[in-house]
Amino acid sequence: MTWRRERWSADHSLPIGVTQRAQVGELVRAGDIIAAGATLAGAMRVSGARRLGLSPSDLDRELRVRVGSDVAAGTVLARVGRRFARSVTAPIAGRLLHVTVDGDLYIAPIVDRWTVRATLDGVVSRSDDAMVEIEGEAWCLQGAAAYGPNAFGELTLGVDGPTADLAPTRIDVRLRGRIIVGGARVSAEVITRAHACGVAGLVAGGVPPAGLRVVYGDAVTASGSPSRDDRPTVLCLMGFGSAALPPAVYEPFAALAGARAAIHTASARLFVFSTADVGRHPTPSPDVAVRGEGPAAYAPAGRADTETDESDSDEPAQTEEELTPSASDPSSTER
Amino acid sequence: MTVSTGTEAPVEETRVALGRSLRVALLHGREEASRRVVAQLALASGAEIVARVRATDRRSFVEAAQALRDARPDVVVIQGGAKDEAALAELLEALRLGCGTQRPMPRVFALVDTSVAPALQVRADPFEFEHFATAPEIVEALRGLRRGGNEDVVLRDALIEDAARALATTNGTAALAVDVTERSTSLVLARRDGRVEAAHLVPLGLGMGADHVVVRASLDHVRRWLPWPIDSTALLERVFNRPRGAEGLPADEPAVLLEMALAREAIAHALRDVADAGLDVAAMRSAPAILITGRVASLPKSGQSLLVLVDGLEPSAVSTVFREPDEGRAERIGMVVSVVTRRSAKIRITRASGRSMAQVTPGSFGLVAIGADVDIAINGPGVRGHGRSGELGVLIDARGRPLSLPERDGERIPAVARWHTALHAIAADGSST
Numbered sequence: 149m150t151w152r153r154e155r156w157s158a159d160h161s162l163p164i165g166v167t168q169r170a171q172v173g174e175l176v177r178a179g180d181i182i183a184a185g186a187t188l189a190g191a192m193r194v195s196g197a198r199r200l201g202l203s204p205s206d207l208d209r210e211l212r213v214r215v216g217s218d219v220a221a222g223t224v225l226a227r228v229g230r231r232f233a234r235s236v237t238a239p240i241a242g243r244l245l246h247v248t249v250d251g252d253l254y255i256a257p258i259v260d261r262w263t264v265r266a267t268l269d270g271v272v273s274r275s276d277d278a279m280v281e282i283e284g285e286a287w288c289l290q291g292a293a294a295y296g297p298n299a300f301g302e303l304t305l306g307v308d309g310p311t312a313d314l315a316p317t318r319i320d321v322r323l324r325g326r327i328i329v330g331g332a333r334v335s336a337e338v339i340t341r342a343h344a345c346g347v348a349g350l351v352a353g354g355v356p357p358a359g360l361r362v363v364y365g366d367a368v369t370a371s372g373s374p375s376r377d378d379r380p381t382v383l384c385l386m387g388f389g390s391a392a393l394p395p396a397v398y399e400p401f402a403a404l405a406g407a408r409a410a411i412h413t414a415s416a417r418l419f420v421f422s423t424a425d426v427g428r429h430p431t432p433s434p435d436v437a438v439r440g441e442g443p444a445a446y447a448p449a450g451r452a453d454t455e456t457d458e459s460d461s462d463e464p465a466q467t468e469e470e471l472t473p474s475a476s477d478p479s480s481t482e483r
Numbered sequence: 484m485t486v487s488t489g490t491e492a493p494v495e496e497t498r499v500a501l502g503r504s505l506r507v508a509l510l511h512g513r514e515e516a517s518r519r520v521v522a523q524l525a526l527a528s529g530a531e532i533v534a535r536v537r538a539t540d541r542r543s544f545v546e547a548a549q550a551l552r553d554a555r556p557d558v559v560v561i562q563g564g565a566k567d568e569a570a571l572a573e574l575l576e577a578l579r580l581g582c583g584t585q586r587p588m589p590r591v592f593a594l595v596d597t598s599v600a601p602a603l604q605v606r607a608d609p610f611e612f613e614h615f616a617t618a619p620e621i622v623e624a625l626r627g628l629r630r631g632g633n634e635d636v637v638l639r640d641a642l643i644e645d646a647a648r649a650l651a652t653t654n655g656t657a658a659l660a661v662d663v664t665e666r667s668t669s670l671v672l673a674r675r676d677g678r679v680e681a682a683h684l685v686p687l688g689l690g691m692g693a694d695h696v697v698v699r700a701s702l703d704h705v706r707r708w709l710p711w712p713i714d715s716t717a718l719l720e721r722v723f724n725r726p727r728g729a730e731g732l733p734a735d736e737p738a739v740l741l742e743m744a745l746a747r748e749a750i751a752h753a754l755r756d757v758a759d760a761g762l763d764v765a766a767m768r769s770a771p772a773i774l775i776t777g778r779v780a781s782l783p784k785s786g787q788s789l790l791v792l793v794d795g796l797e798p799s800a801v802s803t804v805f806r807e808p809d810e811g812r813a814e815r816i817g818m819v820v821s822v823v824t825r826r827s828a829k830i831r832i833t834r835a836s837g838r839s840m841a842q843v844t845p846g847s848f849g850l851v852a853i854g855a856d857v858d859i860a861i862n863g864p865g866v867r868g869h870g871r872s873g874e875l876g877v878l879i880d881a882r883g884r885p886l887s888l889p890e891r892d893g894e895r896i897p898a899v900a901r902w903h904t905a906l907h908a909i910a911a912d913g914s915s916t
Contacts, residue, residue, distance in 0.1 A: 164549050164580065190543035245545070246580045249606045254580075256545055278552060278584040292727060357723040358716040366701075370694040370723040388723035 149290060149385060151400045151426060156288055156419065158268045158412045159281045160298070163376065164188065165243060165262075166277050167216070176266040178410040178421060179300035182280045186218070186243055187260035196236050197251025200228045204251030213244050216277075218258065225253060262376070267298050267410040269421050287404060287420040289397065291351075291385045293372035294413035295364055299327060299349030299381035303401070303409040303420055307331030310398035313390065314338050314352065321345045327409045327418075329401045333390040336362040339380045349381035349411045351418055353391035360388075374413035383411050383418055400426035502629030502638045504685070508534035508556035508589070510574045512563025520594065521562045522760035524618055528625035529640045529667065529683035530558070536577075538563060538570030547574065548581035555585060558625060559610070561603065562594045568602060571595070575606040583609065592621050640669060640683045643776060647673035650772050650805070659770035661750060661792060662777040665690030668749040669777075670757055672767045680766075682757045689745050689778050693725040700748040707888050708744035708794065710900035710909060732781055736909065739782060743791050743908070746779045750795030769800040771870065774813065780806040785816040785875060786906035793819055793878065794902075797886050801859050801868020815873035817850070820859050822866060822881040830879065833858040843881050849905045852876040875906070 162169065162183050169183035176182055197207040210226045213219055219238040227235035238244070242257040270284015306314045306328040314330035316337045324346035330338065334352040336359030342350055360368050363380060370388065385393065393401075407422035507530040509521040518537065525532045534554035536547055551559075559578060563571050575591075582589050590611045593600055600614040615621045630636045639662070647660035651673040662669040666688040671681045686692035687699070697705055702715055705722070721741060733739045758764045773796070775788050782788050788806045792798075798821050807813035822828060828843045834857045841851065843861065853876045859868045889895040903909040 161552075164545055164552065188545045191545050193544075246576065248576050249579075249608060254544060254576075276584040278582075356716060357719040361719070367698055369698055370726050387727050389720040 149394075150396060151287055151289055153285065153287045155283060155285050156268060156417070157273065157281055157283045158266075158415065158417070158419070159274075159279050160264050160267065161279050161414070162264055162277065163262055165245070165256075165258075167218075169275055169277075169280055170266075170272045172272050172275050174272045175270075176272060176282060177269045178266050178408060178419065180266045181263045182266045182272070182282070183264040185262055186258040187262055188243055188245065188256035189259045191245055191254040191256035192240060192242075193248075194225070194236060194239060194253045194255060196226060196247065196253045199236055200226060200234050202228065202251065204249060207247065207251040211247075215244055215247055217244055218242070219244055219255065265298065265300060267300065267412040268419055269408075287400070287422060287424075287426065289385065289418040289420075291383045291416040291418065292387055293370060294381070294383045294411060294416040295360060295368065295373045295375075296349075296379040296381035296413060297374070297376055298413055299411040301325045301327045301348035301409065303327050303329065303405050303407050305329045305401060305405050310353075310393035310395065314350070316341045319345055319347060323347050327351060327411060329405075332392045334382065335359050339363050339382055343380035347380075349383065351383045351385065351411070353384075353386040353393045353397075354389045355382055355384045356390075357388045372413065372416055381411050381413060383413070383416060385418075500630075500636045500638065502529065502626070502636070502640075503631050505530040505625060505629050506533045506555060506557045507531065507625070508536070508551055508554050508559045508578075510536050510559060510561040510563075510571060510578070511538065512567030513537065513539045513570065514564065514567075516761075517562050517564070517567070519759075519761035520618065521560050522756075523762065524560055524562075524594070524621050524625070526682035526684065526756065526760055526762075527618075527622045529629060529638065529669075529685055530625055531685045536574055538567045538574065540574075544573070544577055544580075547577040550581070551578050552581035552585070556582070556589045557587075558628065559589050559591045560594070560621065561591060563599070565596050565599055568599045571599075571603060572606045575603060578607075578610070592624060594618060594621055639664070639667070640681065643669050643683075644671050644673070644679050644681055646774055646776065646807070647671040648677060648679065650774050651675055651677075654772045654803075656771040657766060657769075658772040658774065659767050659796075660774045660776060661779070661796065662775075663746050663749055663779045664688050664777045666692040668692075668753040670750070670753050670767060672763065672770060674766075680757075680762045682753060682760065682762060684749075684753050684756055687749050687752060689725070689742050689749070691726045692749070693722050693745050696745050696749050696752065697722050699752050705744050705748050707895060708747050708899060709740055710896055710903050712892055712896060732778075732783070739787065740903075740909065742778065743782065743787055746791045747795035750791070751797075754796065765799070768796060768798050769802075770798075771800070771802055771868065773798070773802050773804045773819075775804065775806040777809065781808040781811075784907060785814075785873075787908045789817050789819070789875060789878060790902065790906045790908050793821075793880055794886065797821075797884055798880075799823075799884060801866060801870060803870040804873070815871060817875035818857070818859075818870045818872040818877045820861070820866065820868070820877060820879050821884065822861055822879060823884050824861075824881060828881075829862050831858075831860045831862075832877065833860075841879075843879055845881055845883065847879065847881045848902055850876045850878050878906070 165188045166185040197204045210228050213225050221241045223238045225236045238255050242255050245256045246254040268282040268284040270282045273283045274281035304326040306318050312331040313333040319342045325348050327349045330350050330352035332353045334350050403426040404420045404422050407420050409420045511517040511521045591607045593614045604612045643660050643662045647658050650658035658673050660671040666686045668687045669683045673679050686695050733742050779788050779791050798819050802819045804817050805813050806816050822843050830841050830843050832839050834855045853872050856871050
């Protein structure tokens with residue numbers, strides 16, 4: 149397991165009901181919405197070609213509404229004839245979802261909306277109703293397994309060294325939207341607390357499988373469990389239990405802290421978007437850096453590509469003390 | 484692997500492989516028989532079942548389509564009768580919606596009436612649709628996909644089936660082959676007439692498939708076989724880290740015992756799937772000849788292999804047990820006599836040098852050191868059999884069926900340790916070293 153900066157591809161599977169999606173060749177950044185759609189409930193089958201007296205292959209010509217469009221109840225979906233017209237109308241409001249081989253139509257009510265976001269800065273290389281694939285250059289760390297939905301945020305060190313475990317007390321709402329590097333181990337308590345505080349994702353050398361079972365259920369396996377639902381995102385780098393990160397893995401974290409990052413759970417990869425040469429630049433000793441200025445201090449000075457939002461009022465604490473919320477800390481009551 | 488075709492014939496080198504992973508979705512008719520047929524097809528072909536949808540599935544059209552999309556099948560196997568045509572056509576529409584843009588597209592293998600096939604083929608557009616007349620043809624086609632078009636490769640499943648057939652022919656009885664690898668568990672019953680019932684479960688094994696054993700069997704079911712107390716958390720970590728561990732034989736006794744525990748549950752769960760698919764579990768349990776292969780056959784001691792077999796399979800008759808490690812020859816390791824009795828019974832062991840009698844009490848479990856042709860007869864339960872015991876002798880197993888272990892650690896651990904000691908699977912004091 150090593151850091152590599154090269155061109156990667158990341159596929160993003162889409163649920164059924166896509167409304168719009170990025171097109172091939174489009175430039176996207178990690179975190180951008182690349183597809184949006186509707187969550188659909190039980191579909192209703194409506195007689196189409198037979199009702200109109202057409203052969204199924206001719207129905208397409210008479211459709212007044214494109215497949216995949218939203219329709220209101222009573223909308224004319226297809227129509228033939230002039231004086232003695234015959235038409236097919238939508239019995240319910242929803243999405244014209246599918247046309248069968250027989251020329252029947254499926255219409256499904258819309259119950260929710262969804263979006264899918266990019267996990268790579270790059271170019272869309274494939275786009276269809278099932279998947280959007282992006283190719284782009286980034287630093288990448290291949291993990292052992294990942295759990296939960298894809299995550300995006302600023303990479304932030306949450307521990308003092310590669311052998312340290314991430315303590316629950318170091319997680320608070322000021323880390324909302326960040327990807328936290330948890331050192332050797334993150335426990336179930338850390339995972340649930342981080343999720344409650346809005347932390348985007350956690351990266352650690354090891355995760356106790358018992359903790360994973362608590363969070364993701366007893367069906368969780370060592371091969372990971374990518375999902376789309378609202379769950380914590382965890383990237384397990386080395387294995388299960390506790391696994392101290394080797395210097396070759398940990399030190400680049402220190403160099404890349406503050407950069408935008410994404411966890412692609414289907415491939416168990418961490419992408420970091422930075423042009424920093426973590427292979428050649430001397431990286432500060434984590435211990436020294438932590439004692440000095442806290443997580444954000446890991447970002448090397450003068451790195452032009454560290455695209456953090458300086459105006460963000462929820463900037464994480466710059467000192468170790470601020471990272472540890474106290475009972476009297478008003479921000480901790482936001483949880 | 485080296486395959487010998489006889490004592491005098493030249494040895495031929497064969498390339499044996501597990502084959503590439505093949506994901507299959509099963510769409511079947513409303514009848515139970517239809518469900519069993521597709522389950523048998525999937526088990527026999529060694530494919531991983533990623534989705535099952537019955538014609539009367541309660542899921543909505545959209546949910547079924549989403550389930551098929553998420554499953555990303557390589558092949559969709561459909562089976563059903565004439566009255567299932569409409570329901571299967573609907574499922575094929577769900578497949579078109581769910582997987583129409585999947586690359587590469589799934590192929591549709593149909594085992595349906597000839598009268599139904601053309602209509603379903605139309606509805607399967609744009610997928611490649613192949614109609615098969617018999618189940619073995621589909622199994623062969625699925626295995627062909629696992630071979631990746633390389634006809635020189637011999638799949639491990641086929642080799643295990645050949646071994647079971649060879650044992651059945653040699654013994655003149657039904658024979659069962661039990662194979663447990665890093666990611667698969669196989670049970671193959673070969674009958675005297677050459678018919679074979681095979682189940683190759685993927686992923687379910689001791690390395691890549693170890694976590695699936697825990698998911699299916701539960702952690703407590705794996706833990707109960709260990710002859711020492713262990714924290715669930717620590718055990719779970721060991722199991723989850725197995726796929727990332729170095730492949731090969733376990734180095735120390737705790738690792739061996741964990742592997743044995745996982746193997747027992749893998750075999751037990753393979754049997755459950757076999758029963759669920761309507762295959763003959765009773766015949767498997769009563770096979771007079773049993774061959775153990777794979778990781779279980781490669782355990783350091785033959786007693787360990789035998790113990791895994793009797794605990795996982797729970798044989799129900801008199802069976803001669805062989806084991807054949809991947810890099811070794813087959814050897815006869817013992818004879819298992821399963822006795823189910825509520826009262827004491829007498830066992831009569833007859834061999835060329837004479838006859839001996841012994842008392843069997845319910846719950847007893849131990850070896851009788853005899854290394855010759857023997858006839859076994861037990862009064863009471865009516866167990867009879869003939870065979871040749873191997874290096875371990877005759878194992879009398881009167882623990883009852885189904886085998887139940889005490890719930891409490893204080894009772895269970897000594898009992899499990901006793902069973903291990905009886906087969907020389909651990910140090911005599913029952914401790915792990």
